[in-house]
Amino acid sequence: MGQELIGLKLKAPLTKYEHVHALPMLTISMFKGTGIVTSVPSDSPDDWAALRDLQTKKGLREKYNVLEEWCMPFEPVPIIEIPEFGNLAAVKLVEEMKIQSQKDKEKLTEAKDKVYLKGFYEGVMLVGVGANMKVQEAKPIVRKMMFDNNEAAVYYEPENEVTSRSGDDCVVALCDQWFLTYGEESWKELCKTHVKSDNFNAYNPKT
Numbered sequence: 001m002g003q004e005l006i007g008l009k010l011k012a013p014l015t016k017y018e019h020v021h022a023l024p025m026l027t028i029s030m031f032k033g034t035g036i037v038t039s040v041p042s043d044s045p046d047d048w049a050a051l052r053d054l055q056t057k058k059g060l061r062e063k064y065n066v067l068e069e070w071c072m073p074f075e076p077v078p079i080i081e082i083p084e085f086g087n088l089a090a091v092k093l094v095e096e097m098k099i100q101s102q103k104d105k106e107k108l109t110e111a112k113d114k115v116y117l118k119g120f121y122e123g124v125m126l127v128g129v130g131a132n133m134k135v136q137e138a139k140p141i142v143r144k145m146m147f148d149n150n151e152a153a154v155y156y157e158p159e160n161e162v163t164s165r166s167g168d169d170c171v172v173a174l175c176d177q178w179f180l181t182y183g184e185e186s187w188k189e190l191c192k193t194h195v196k197s198d199n200f201n202a203y204n205p206k207t
Helices: 045-056 058-063 089-096 105-122 135-148 185-196
Strands: none
Touching: 045 058, 045 089, 045 105, 089 105, 105 135
């Protein structure tokens, strides 16, 4: 269960902290991706609002069984300098837009759009192998370095919600799957043999 992951001590790549902890975040969509994300409170308004909520609201910590030491010593780390927004863009915008908590979805979406767009095209990296480079130039270099160091893995997710013809919700799975060549003879024979066998079950009396 997700509850069992809360508080786990984790090693996060490319951070100054020796370790961080898995913390709850109320705005994560459980219908897309894994539900587990790296928190970047310096440049993600959602992440900063969630961390600030846990740091300042004892009741919220108690509700999700979060210990104070799992969130209190951690402050946003400057990693990108963005014109007009500085090196802690998320902190600046959350304060300027008077965002009260991670539940202020509309304001957070607006703040996120501003930071991500300007950060990607105009932001300059302050740390690591991409230091002093534009974010869009540094991204492939940092990505390659993380792969080379075994600190990252390729992962896929649908662009939007995907529903199959049978009405089931779809997820992306990296497994032995292929497109069917419907006219292929050996494949057809395999199916016909199976349908005629005692192992065949259509799970529907009518069928």
